[in-house]
Amino acid sequence: MTDPHPTVGLDDVVHQRTRLGVLALLNSGVTLEFGALRDTLHLTDGNLNRHLKVLTDAGLVSTERRGAGRPKTWVAITEAGRAALAAELTALRAVIAAAEPQR
Structure with a gap:
């Protein structure tokens, strides 16, 4: 049996473009307001x-609703989100390495 291709390691929840973008933006530790995420992405x-x-x-x-009057939704990454993003980046690096021409 051959080893599975590195794409097998990609997480369908994380890998989707928008969700990957959300996690990448939040990974620096900031909490972002819904509108800022929406506009940036x-x-x-x-x-x-x-998403x-x-x-x-x-x-x-x-997510957390904060503010008086018209509260806004704030979004933060969790520890599980950080771990999932790190695993996804590792899998993506393996996909890139596997795609390089063999010399």
């Missing part, structure tokens, strides 16, 4: 909401 409210639900359900980010 060029998304609609509904699209970002859908945040997937990430929240997987335990990779947390």
Whole structure:
């Protein structure tokens, strides 16, 4: 039996472009307001909401409503989110290495 291709190590929850972007933005330790995430990633409210639900359900980010009057939603990465992002980056590096021409 041959070793599996490195793409087998990619996590479907994390690997999706928008979710990967959210985790990458939050990984520096900042908590970002929903609108800032939306605008930075060029998304609609509904699209970002859908992806945040997937990430929240997987335990990779947390959300909190803050503020008086019109509260805003703030998003932070969890420790599980940091670990999932690190694993995804490791898998991506392996995919890149496997794609390099053999000399």
